[in-house]
Each structure stands twice: as structure tokens, then as C-alpha cells.
Amino acid sequence: MNRWTKEDHALGADAVGVLEMVMRYHQETKHHFRRYARSLGYMDWANQPDPFRRYRGSPLVSLPRLRPEDAPHSPPYEDLYRAGAIASAPVDIRALSRFLEYSLSISAWKQAGEVRWALRANPSSGNLHPTEGYLLVGPVPGLLPMPGLYHYTAKEHALELRAELSEQGFASLLLGFPPHAFLIGFASVNWRETWKYGERAFRYCQHDVGHAVGSARIAAQTLGWRMLLLDGLDDGTLAALLGVDRNQDFTEAEQEHPDCLAVVWPADQAAGVADEETNSLPLFLTYDSVRESVAQRWHGKANRLSRDDPVRWQILDQVEVACWKSSIERRVVELKRRRPTVETPVDSRRDVPSVAPCYSSAGQVIRQRRSALAFDGITSIPVGSFYTMLARVVPRVDRDHCQRPMPWDVLPWEPAVHLALFVHRVDGLAPGIYLLARDPAKTNRLRGAMRRQFAWTPPPGCPHDLPLFLLETGDARALAVEVSCHQDIAGDSAFSLGMIAEFEASLRQYGPWFYRRLFWETGLIGQVLYLEAEARGVRATGIGCFFDDPVHRVLGFDDATFQSLYHFTTGGQVEDPRLTTLPPYSLDH
Ligand SMILES: Cc1cc2nc3c(=O)[nH]c(=O)nc-3n(C[C@H](O)[C@H](O)[C@H](O)COP(=O)(O)O)c2cc1C
Numbered sequence: 001m002n003r004w005t006k007e008d009h010a011l012g013a014d015a016v017g018v019l020e021m022v023m024r025y026h027q028e029t030k031h032h033f034r035r036y037a038r039s040l041g042y043m044d045w046a047n048q049p050d051p052f053r054r055y056r057g058s059p060l061v062s063l064p065r066l067r068p069e070d071a072p073h074s075p076p077y078e079d080l081y082r083a084g085a086i087a088s089a090p091v092d093i094r095a096l097s098r099f100l101e102y103s104l105s106i107s108a109w110k111q112a113g114e115v116r117w118a119l120r121a122n123p124s125s126g127n128l129h130p131t132e133g134y135l136l137v138g139p140v141p142g143l144l145p146m147p148g149l150y151h152y153t154a155k156e157h158a159l160e161l162r163a164e165l166s167e168q169g170f171a172s173l174l175l176g177f178p179p180h181a182f183l184i185g186f187a188s189v190n191w192r193e194t195w196k197y198g199e200r201a202f203r204y205c206q207h208d209v210g211h212a213v214g215s216a217r218i219a220a221q222t223l224g225w226r227m228l229l230l231d232g233l234d235d236g237t238l239a240a241l242l243g244v245d246r247n248q249d250f251t252e253a254e255q256e257h258p259d260c261l262a263v264v265w266p267a268d269q270a271a272g273v274a275d276e277e278t279n280s281l282p283l284f285l286t287y288d289s290v291r292e293s294v295a296q297r298w299h300g301k302a303n304r305l306s307r308d309d310p311v312r313w314q315i316l317d318q319v320e321v322a323c324w325k326s327s328i329e330r331r332v333v334e335l336k337r338r339r340p341t342v343e344t345p346v347d348s349r350r351d352v353p354s355v356a357p358c359y360s361s362a363g364q365v366i367r368q369r370r371s372a373l374a375f376d377g378i379t380s381i382p383v384g385s386f387y388t389m390l391a392r393v394v395p396r397v398d399r400d401h402c403q404r405p406m407p408w409d410v411l412p413w414e415p416a417v418h419l420a421l422f423v424h425r426v427d428g429l430a431p432g433i434y435l436l437a438r439d440p441a442k443t444n445r446l447r448g449a450m451r452r453q454f455a456w457t458p459p460p461g462c463p464h465d466l467p468l469f470l471l472e473t474g475d476a477r478a479l480a481v482e483v484s485c486h487q488d489i490a491g492d493s494a495f496s497l498g499m500i501a502e503f504e505a506s507l508r509q510y511g512p513w514f515y516r517r518l519f520w521e522t523g524l525i526g527q528v529l530y531l532e533a534e535a536r537g538v539r540a541t542g543i544g545c546f547f548d549d550p551v552h553r554v555l556g557f558d559d560a561t562f563q564s565l566y567h568f569t570t571g572g573q574v575e576d577p578r579l580t581t582l583p584p585y586s587l588d589h
Helices: 008-012 015-028 077-081 093-104 165-172 190-222 235-242 244-249 285-292 314-322 362-368 382-393 440-450 477-483 504-510 514-535 547-556
Strands: 061-064 106-112 115-120 131-137 148-153 158-165 184-186 225-229 257-266 281-283 294-300 331-333 417-423 432-436 468-473 494-501 539-541 562-571 580-582
Touching: 008 468, 015 184, 015 314, 015 504, 061 115, 077 190, 077 362, 093 131, 093 190, 115 158, 131 158, 131 190, 158 165, 165 285, 184 190, 184 235, 190 257, 190 514, 235 244, 235 257, 235 285, 235 539, 244 257, 244 514, 362 514, 382 514, 417 514, 477 547, 494 504, 494 514, 494 547, 504 514, 514 539, 514 562, 547 562
Parallel strands: none
Antiparallel strands: 061 158, 106 115, 106 580, 131 148, 131 184, 148 158, 158 294, 184 257, 225 257, 281 331, 417 432, 417 494, 432 468, 494 562, 539 562
16 A cells, blocks of 8 residues: 555545544553563564665765854853844854754764664654654755755765755745745654564654654754744645655655654744734645645655565554544644743742753753663752753743743644653652643643542642642652663652643544644653753653553543653663763764
């Protein structure tokens, strides 16, 4: 079956059947105490997919390899969260290089004995990196003299030209967008995760998309750029736009699944006129306009990633079809020019414990981000830092600007994920289970679905506008380890957490395709917390391996109204002395 055309979705099932398929996939890929989700059960090393996709034969444009001190300079980390604090950089090749460096590039090589592997700015489950990035940009000096669709190659920090676009075609794609806007698209080689994780892999690919969207949104912010997911688009149009529907022409190349497209633009270019309140952005991208705009002349041929054909899992084929987005929402997005405001720091509010700001640059924090392999079981974090970290993941709408703070302005849907926290070592806070309602309007709904005996009391000194509740005091370390597939990192940390999604109602409201968006939102939360951990002098790790229903039982969820989709942990890391760290790229050109 050709899975990449618009008609495929219709082959799947009717709307109810498709929803059931997604619910069944989710149910069947849960880990249980006595049974993990199905996978091969062994590592087929000889067939491991190459983590680097290349399009052989396409022109390669190297991006300048910039030193940390080179322009464009990185703003202070804390400025990322002060609206209007960062001046917009012009969209030129150096700024694009920084943008991709901070979002998708290699950040270090690790070596143990003879074995070497690359780490990237964006984390990935199992370091398998299914997410591929694409840019659709105008004739930026230093790139090719015409607009083009480029594939980003992390190994070389370069752009491969996939297709040339006429000026007119490009202009029609970006009609209605602010000046100097460009598009970034993501697609996943799901096989990279399936190779190791079998049936649960589809979930991990979606987490990784969320991390990539988050890393790109934050990278854009370092340059004074904004970014917004164009979520009205259908997957068939996206596949055609990114050219990933063409890979099937070469039977030897593993497929890429289209994920999402976002527009990026300098924030000072938003509204056309200074005193204009809003700038409405209609979405003009349609399958026909894309087919007309993208040139017929394509370059390059996707490389084969594995020796043998991908192992097929029927339920993965089914969920890919069931989650395929064939609907188009003609959504009108309101873009507003950023006016400078100063964020109220968490520690300036009454009774709130003080927190030391991070003095590093944003670039430094992004470059040093790593997953901890182990925590020391000792390090605690001050309660002020804890509250600041949590405040950064609450997408509170700014009263003056009527828009969500960075990076939550990238997601055009209402927040649907909350945090259940296992607090182990936070100075000034009793250990126990807490809940952060990222959308305070949902607090009662959560409360109604959770254990009756939970206390729901505001913790001492908690900022008034942080919707955090103490549910139960107690030592949750062993519990956190147990439900996180017995991984010590969940209990040796300062705190770990489960990301609780408004599950069944979201899928019914938006459609089965929203299943993927729920995971993207969790990935974005994870990306913010990864950087926050580095900024507060600790380290973090995403946890995709957890026992789903045991987590639900701890919290009292007994149906599919809420589901935990992703876990996370933060604490004082223990370095592995057997590993050496090498620079990401040589700087000799
Ligand atoms: C979605 C996701 C799930 C992950 N799950 C686990 C996990 O269960 N256990 C673990 O030790 N690390 C986990 N990690 C951490 C990855 O192994 C790590 O991101 C990867 O090795 C790359 O390393 P880096 O984060 O230092 O770049 C996860 C990461 C992501 C993004």
C-alpha cells in the first residue's frame, strides 16, 4: 500500500474505527510489570539504521561553523523568557546556521573505547534520532540564488538542496506571512525507533518531534525570531511540500513520515504597521498550491539506512494510517508584534523563596544540554528554583498581549498536558506527590478523576499564580523507580514526574490525529525542562520507559480520560568516567 497519498486515510476505517484503532494502539503498547510492549526482544546490530539521512546527488551548501563568541551573539539565557528582550537578527546564512546549530546540530561526540556516537542539540529516545529537518527559504545570500527546499544534514552541518522553487512559487507559499519568513518542516524515519523499540516506537518518534519543535522554537528565540506551527495543514500536503512522498520512488530508501510545518519570522516584523493591533494570517497552503509551487526539478536520492528491509509491525502500520491528518482547518492565526515587557520574576512575588538567576548565555545552556545517565541521590534543589522551573512550563496567557509566552506560542492548541510530580529532594518542600495543572481551568476535572484522599493544598511559599498542589506527603523514591521501569534515575533525582494528558476527550474533540500532538506537547515540556535543569546547575533525562497503568493506579485514574504519556527526571548527575567528550565539528572551514 502506498501510505503517502491523500486517499490512504480513507482506506483505514471510518472516523469511529480510526479512533478505536488509536486507542487500541495506545492500550497495546503499554508496558506492564509482567510484560513490556512487543519488540524484537534483541538488538539486531547488523541492521541498525544509519542516524544520518543524505540525499545523494543533491547540491550541498555548508553552513558557517560558528564559534560561541561569533556573531550572531547569544543572549543571556534568562532573556529568552523576557518578551521583547532580544532584538531580531536578520535572516542571513549566519543566523540560519545558529538557528540550526541550536536546534538540530551535533553538540558533541562521545567515545567509549573504540565506539563513538554523536549527541545533538535535540535529545532523542535511545539517541536514535528519527526526526529529519527541512527548510523552505528564500534566496538568502550564501545559499543558492533562488528559493529552495533544503534538507538539513546534521553530520556536516549543511543544507542539501532538494528542490528549486521559482520566486513566484515561493511567494505564493508564503502569502500572508510576515516579511523574511521561512518555513521549517519535520518528518520522521519511524524505522529508526522501531528497530530498537518495536511497537512502542511510534510514541517515541512523537516525543522526539516535540523535542525538535521545542529546540527550534527556543533557537528562534535566541535570534529574536518567532515560530508558529501551521497545524491546519493536512499530512498529504506536508508530505508533498517536504518531498518525503517522493522517497517511495526509490524502493531502497526507508520512508519518512511527515510530521509538521512551522513558520519562523523575525519578531519585529510581525504586524505590518506599528499601531496595528493584529495581523491575521490566513493559511494558504493547500495540496494544489504546493504541487504548483514546488518545482518539477528535484535533486538527490534518499540513502538507504539499514542493510535489510524494516521489520514490519501490523499495529504500527495501522496507527500511522489512523493518525494520518487528512483534515484541513482553515484556521486564521493572529500575529501580533512583540512589544517589550518585563516578565515578573517568580521571586519578586510576596512570600516566594528567592532564586538565583542563570548567568550563562542561552547558547551555553543549549550546547551543554545532555541527558544524565545516573543521579547521585544527594543533590537537592532550592524550592525557588523548583518553582521557577515549573513556572516556565505553564503556558499562561499574557494579559497585555493575549498570547502565550515563549515557547508555548508555537503550539496553536489549548494546553492539554499536566504534571504529576514525585518530589524527592527540594529544599523547603516536603517530599511527596504534587500536581501542576498547566491549565488551571482543568484543576477540578483532574481532581475529580484522581484519588479521593489527595489533599490538594497549595505548597508553602508557592507563587500565587503557579497552579501547583500538594497531593500527598511521603517518600516517593521507590515508587518513582518502580513505575519508571525500575530505572534508578527516577528516584535518585531531586524530582521526577509523569506528564498527564487529557487523553480520550482530546482525541474525540479534535480527531485521532491529535494523538501525535499530545506527545508533541510532552516533548516540548521536556525540552524546556532539559534547559531549565542545565540553567539551575543540575541535569535532566527524559523517560519514555514507564509502566503506564501502574502510574495511573498511583494517581487514581481508572479510565482513558487522563493518561501519562512521558516521564522526566531532574537532579545532580554522576559523570561516567569511561566516556570522553569530543567537539561536534572541526572549525577549519
Ligand atoms: C522521548 C525520550 C525518551 C527517553 N527515555 C529514556 C529512558 O527511559 N531512560 C533513559 O535513561 N534515557 C531516556 N532518554 C534519554 C535519551 O537516551 C537521550 O536523550 C539520548 O541518549 C541522547 O542523549 P542526550 O540527551 O544527552 O543528547 C529519553 C529521551 C527522550 C527524548
